[in-house]
Amino acid sequence: MVAKTPFPVTLTGRHIRLEPLAEKHLDDLFLAGGQDEDVWRWQAGPAPQTRDELGLKLRELLDDAAAGKYVPFAVVHLASGRAVGWTSFMDIDVSDERLEIGYTWHGRAYWRTAVNTEAKLLLLTHAFEELGMGRVQLKTDHMNLRSQAAITRLGAQREGVLRRHRRRPDGSWRDSVYFSILADEWPGVRERLGCRVA
Incomplete structure (x- = not known):
């Protein structure tokens, strides 16, 4: 299969739906984790303290998406119908058949639940099997x-x-730990993630 450029799509699982991120998700996202320092601790920039500050981050991400740098998704919890975080495809290189899943956050209430696991299962399935x-x-x-x-x-x-890869919001330098999954490893990973989501 020749690799394809990712575009905004909707991916639906048992617990969540990933849909193209839009400004309509802002209120839900602010309720889910807009002011939570722990949610934003490892993201670029400080935790947004107001709805408008989160809106600025969201619009910056949408601008980067329009420039082709990201394909961002709202993570919508099916039981509540509310957006509880966002995640993205980024660092996309179709000629080298690779991309990154990143700029991800979920509200604290959804940590260590099926939300993150299923989001990754949906994104990885799309990346390997459709793209x-x-x-x-x-x-x-x-x-x-x-x-x-x-x-x-x-x-x-x-x-x-x-080492010394990115500057944190407080001015200190972070080292970035890299992980990957390759196409020939995907069937085993898919089976494991499917069992965890079920």
Whole structure:
């Protein structure tokens, strides 16, 4: 299969729906985690303190999407019908059959639930089986042990660390820990994630 460029789509699972991120999701997103310092600790920039500040972040992401840098999704919890976070395809290189899943956050009430696992299952299925990607990468701050554990539970392989990779909002430097899943590893990962979601 020749790899394809990702475009906004809707992906539906048992617990969540991923749909193209839009300004209509702002109120739900602010309620889910707009002011939560723990939710935003490892993201670029400080935690938004107001709806307008979160709206600014959302519009910046949508502008980057319009420029082809991201394909962002709202994570909609099916039982409530509310958006509880967002996630994105990014660092997309179709010629090299790779992309990254990143700029992800979920409201604290949805941590360690099926939400993140199913979001990754939907995104990975789309990336490998519909877009024909050969590699999907994920990265996180070396101090974000919760995220590293979550990525490891997905079945991704830890590849290494880029030292002094990005400046944090407080001015300190982060090392980025890289993980990946390759196309030939995907069937085993898919089976594991499917069992966890079920």
